[in-house]
Amino acid sequence: DVKVTQSSRYLVKRTGEKVFLECVQDMDHENMFWYRQDPGLGLRLIYFSYDVKMKEKGDIPEGYSVSREKKERFSLILESASTNQTSMYLCASSLGAGQSSYEQYFGPGTRLTVT
Amino acid sequence: KNQVEQSPQSLIILEGKNCTLQCNYTVSPFSNLRWYKQDTGRGPVSLTIMTFSENTKSNGRYTATLDADTKQSSLHITASQLSDSASYICVVGTTGNQFYFGTGTSLTVIP
Numbered sequence: 001d002v003k004v005t006q007s008s009r010y011l012v013k014r015t016g017e018k019v020f021l022e023c024v025q026d027m028d029h030e031n032m033f034w035y036r037q038d039p040g041l042g043l044r045l046i047y048f049s050y051d052v053k054m055k056e057k058g059d060i061p062e063g064y065s066v067s068r069e070k071k072e073r074f075s076l077i078l079e080s081a082s083t084n085q086t087s088m089y090l091c092a093s094s095l096g097a098g099q100s101s102y103e104q105y106f107g108p109g110t111r112l113t114v115t
Numbered sequence: 116k117n118q119v120e121q122s123p124q125s126l127i128i129l130e131g132k133n134c135t136l137q138c139n140y141t142v143s144p145f146s147n148l149r150w151y152k153q154d155t156g157r158g159p160v161s162l163t164i165m166t167f168s169e170n171t172k173s174n175g176r177y178t179a180t181l182d183a184d185t186k187q188s189s190l191h192i193t194a195s196q197l198s199d200s201a202s203y204i205c206v207v208g209t210t211g212n213q214f215y216f217g218t219g220t221s222l223t224v225i226p
Binding site for chain 2: 040090105
């Protein structure tokens with residue numbers, strides 16, 4: 001079974017802190033994604049990556065950066081956390097560079113609260 | 116504008132009853148449509164994936180249909196169980212490897 005794990009299920013951080021969210025997949029998938037999910041807005045794409053050291057901005061990249069130094073690991077970084085970044089963060093991975101017909105597998109999510 | 120709209124926003128049904136969730140989209144160029152189930156506080160889990168040439172796909176008590184001409188899909192749940200209580204999300208993928216998410220239908224199954 002494909003497994004996507006995220007470093008924390010719940011996280012509480014203070015405004016201005018640097019926050020790291022880690023995502024690891026164990027199926028050698030090329031594609032990895034970071035989304036945030038807010039009530040009434042659905043999932044919104046923050047960043048995605050089709051290969052190691054490669055990243056592309058999604059729909060809402062402002063205030064975020066990412067790192068993909070190894071194929072299995074994709075990190076989301078909040079350089080200076082703000083209260084409007086309180087949200088559920090979901091990581092996903094899929095096979096096939098540029099192949100959208102492949103299924104996305106999601107991690108369990110990290111609920112981040114910024115106070 | 117590429118959009119995915121789901122209805123109803125929420126639904127409450129009695130255990131054992133059937134229900135149908137709707138998804139309308141204006142996404143192009145269309146590649147595939149997926150239905151996900153998301154339990155509260157968990158990540159989405161795929162139920163079905165359909166491409167342009169498929170008009171129905173089943174996964175146990177879940178049956179998805181796709182009408183690519185009218186750009187509509189439905190997810191039918193048969194003989195609902197309490198464990199079906201979740202959010203159901205419709206996602207449309209393009210040939211350009213972009214994904215468009217609906218905001219989901221929240222289903223509550225009551226005994």
